[in-house]
Amino acid sequence: MSEIPLHHGGCLCGAIRYEVRGPAMQTSFCHCEDCRKASGAPAVAWTFFPPNSLRWTQGAPREIRFAERIRSFCADCGSPLLFTDPALPQFTEVNTCSLDDPAAFPPGDQCWVADEIPWMHSVPSLPRFELTSPLPVDE
Numbered sequence: 001m002s003e004i005p006l007h008h009g010g011c012l013c014g015a016i017r018y019e020v021r022g023p024a025m026q027t028s029f030c031h032c033e034d035c036r037k038a039s040g041a042p043a044v045a046w047t048f049f050p051p052n053s054l055r056w057t058q059g060a061p062r063e064i065r066f067a068e069r070i071r072s073f074c075a076d077c078g079s080p081l082l083f084t085d086p087a088l089p090q091f092t093e094v095n096t097c098s099l100d101d102p103a104a105f106p107p108g109d110q111c112w113v114a115d116e117i118p119w120m121h122s123v124p125s126l127p128r129f130e131l132t133s134p135l136p137v138d139e
């Protein structure tokens with residue numbers, strides 16, 4: 001009997017923790033405007049787990065219903081955690097970067113590229129700094 005993998009995650013401030021069971025069924029990098037607004041990020045990585053596979057182990061998220069879908073987030077720090085779409089009951093959609101090991105869930109596709117911010121194309125060629133970027137210097 002194969003063991004179903006268990007993954008852990010939570011919000012930035014630590015008030016909310018969860019565990020989610022199962023192999024990732026799909027991973028996607030979403031450019032839609034709703035994800036951008038809800039996260040404050042230029043795109044959001046999602047990992048789709050089987051239905052009812054997530055259990056809150058500490059705290060409980062706040063939910064906002066928008067465009068017929070529910071976005072769950074930490075009311076203390078604002079971290080987006082979960083997306084629930086009644087039209088897709090076969091999935092538990094977890095914000096990949098709320099998982100403790102997001103590197104284990106690389107996106108398999110990009111969706112809603114119709115909404116993509118044009119400057120996303122230039123991101124891979126930008127200067128890179130190991131830590132913070134240098135501050136602008138007054139001359």
Ligand SMILES: [Zn+2]
Nearest residue numbers: 011013074077
């Ligand atoms: Zn929090």
Ligand SMILES: [Zn+2]
Nearest residue numbers: 030031032035
């Ligand atoms: Zn989206």
